[in-house]
Amino acid sequence: MPVTAEGTHRMPAAQQPDWPDADVLRAVTSELAACPPLVFAGECDRLRHRLAAVTRGEAFVLQGGDCAETFDGVSADQVRDKVKTLLQMSVVLTYASSVPVIKVGRMAGQYAKPRSSPVEVRDGVELPAYRGDAVNGLAFTREARTPDPRRLKGMYHASTATLNLIRAITTGGYADLRQVHEWNRDFVAKSPVGERYERIAQEIDNALAFLTACGANPAKLHSTDFFTSHEALLLDYEVALTRVDSRTGLLYDTSGHMVWIGERTRQLDGAHIEFAAQVHNPVGVKLGPSATSRDALALVERLNPDNVPGRLSFIVRMGRDRVRDVLPGLVESVKAAGAQVAWICDPMHGNTFKASSTHKTRRFDDILDEVKGFFEVHRSLATHPGGIHIELTGDDVTECVGGGDEILVDDLHQRYETACDPRLNRYQSLDLAFQVAELYRDRNVSVPPRPSLPTWEPT
Numbered sequence: 069m070p071v072t073a074e075g076t077h078r079m080p081a082a083q084q085p086d087w088p089d090a091d092v093l094r095a096v097t098s099e100l101a102a103c104p105p106l107v108f109a110g111e112c113d114r115l116r117h118r119l120a121a122v123t124r125g126e127a128f129v130l131q132g133g134d135c136a137e138t139f140d141g142v143s144a145d146q147v148r149d150k151v152k153t154l155l156q157m158s159v160v161l162t163y164a165s166s167v168p169v170i171k172v173g174r175m176a177g178q179y180a181k182p183r184s185s186p187v188e189v190r191d192g193v194e195l196p197a198y199r200g201d202a203v204n205g206l207a208f209t210r211e212a213r214t215p216d217p218r219r220l221k222g223m224y225h226a227s228t229a230t231l232n233l234i235r236a237i238t239t240g241g242y243a244d245l246r247q248v249h250e251w252n253r254d255f256v257a258k259s260p261v262g263e264r265y266e267r268i269a270q271e272i273d274n275a276l277a278f279l280t281a282c283g284a285n286p287a288k289l290h291s292t293d294f295f296t297s298h299e300a301l302l303l304d305y306e307v308a309l310t311r312v313d314s315r316t317g318l319l320y321d322t323s324g325h326m327v328w329i330g331e332r333t334r335q336l337d338g339a340h341i342e343f344a345a346q347v348h349n350p351v352g353v354k355l356g357p358s359a360t361s362r363d364a365l366a367l368v369e370r371l372n373p374d375n376v377p378g379r380l381s382f383i384v385r386m387g388r389d390r391v392r393d394v395l396p397g398l399v400e401s402v403k404a405a406g407a408q409v410a411w412i413c414d415p416m417h418g419n420t421f422k423a424s425s426t427h428k429t430r431r432f433d434d435i436l437d438e439v440k441g442f443f444e445v446h447r448s449l450a451t452h453p454g455g456i457h458i459e460l461t462g463d464d465v466t467e468c469v470g471g472g473d474e475i476l477v478d479d480l481h482q483r484y485e486t487a488c489d490p491r492l493n494r495y496q497s498l499d500l501a502f503q504v505a506e507l508y509r510d511r512n513v514s515v516p517p518r519p520s521l522p523t524w525e526p527t
């Protein structure tokens with residue numbers, strides 16, 4: 069049922085590549101439409117149920133990964149280190165928040181980027197902007213920068229390989245809770261500011277010892293759920309991966325468990341929102357500082373008319389200077405309308421600036437401050453700060469400044485490897501998790517009511 073293709077193709081679609089050859093594009097999308105799904109509808113439903121717990125204040129989301137995944141980045145080591153970082157963060161956040169943390173990678177599909185300008189100029193030479201490996205190459209040559217629809221197949225295969233690694237890593241024993249905690253202990257021991265985190269690490273130690281003493285089922289500690297997400301930007305690709313669920317007859321975008329619509333493509337009369345309205349995956353929408361209550365309510369009406377909890381998340385990215393002013397109005401209107409929405413904080417995209425070294429960067433302290441602002445707003449409105457959305461990598465890159473193992477502007481050139489926006493490195497990501505945990509511990513944020521009972525069964 070090619071509903072999505074026809075529906076979306078009738079509406080204006082922002083940020084789409086100028087594909088040079090319509091015949092090649094058609095051949096590629098037909099091939100993709102015949103490929104196996106990357107995820108199953110039932111898995112998307114499972115994530116929706118988990119996100120429903122977030123809307124009730126009974127769970128927290130940790131969503132993270134590269135700004136732009138690259139085809140070269142699909143190595144066992146890089147994928148493992150990214151997942152490992154997310155797992156380590158999630159253990160700390162679970163302990164601190166006392167609720168389950170839903171792990172959602174910006175992974176296995178994050179290969180396309182919206183850009184501020186369609187072109188890039190260097191030394192007087194103008195070429196198409198890099199739009200992600202799914203579209204063109206990063207090298208500044210006309211050949212690399214010319215969009216090539218065959219790259220969409222590269223996106224599918226890179227996503228498949230990444231997903232395969234994620235499934236093996238998270239269910240094959242590597243993600244064992246006790247092991248993940250040992251990595252955190254190692255981080256605390258080596259971090260220049262580790263002493264500060266010692267207390268939380270010790271408390272987690274005690275909690276694990278208690279669980280084990282109570283006879284917690286080791287199998288339950290041995291593996292973990294992990295979901296994938298990316299921006300549904302390239303409609304040619306997303307539509308080709310959309311399938312009818314054989315159980316229900318409903319449409320699901322099988323390119324990832326959750327997809328989101330970006331700040332630049334969330335027009336109510338645009339093709340991206342039309343697409344998102346038709347698929348039954350959990351969907352997110354980014355809301356920047358210009359978003360109004362009217363926008364938020366119209367998106368609710370359009371994307372979640374039946375008010376299904378877990379279906380819609382608002383991923384807010386206001387910037388540290390605006391979050392405390394702009395977010396309250398949005399949250400209040402959504403709350404007053406009785407709309408079931410999960411609120412997730414993206415403290416990255418509103419805090420980007422160009423350093424004196426000319427690198428695009430972000431300050432760790434700005435990122436943390438936006439998270440704090442997000443928590444403060446929800447606390448004052450008695451609503452649930454449902455999660456964080458972070459651009460990060462498991463590698464020791466030098467792209468964002470600050471953090472416990474401080475990176476200075478002068479260090480940025482050392483390992484500046486992102487294909488688009490600056491990411492927190494492994495240490496900065498763990499720093500962030502521990503500092504958010506401190507917010508909970510110091511009761512600067514409300515701890516939600518405890519969910520019914522732990523999910524492990526005593527033997």
Ligand SMILES: O=C[C@H](O)[C@H](O)COP(=O)(O)O
Binds near residue numbers: 135183184185488489
């Ligand atoms: O990740 C988000 C956007 O794609 C990115 O910030 C755009 O960057 P640009 O402003 O350099 O185009």
Ligand SMILES: C=C(OP(=O)(O)O)C(=O)O
Binds near residue numbers: 332
């Ligand atoms: C483009 C992105 O963000 P935003 O739409 O919020 O700018 C992103 O998350 O990659």
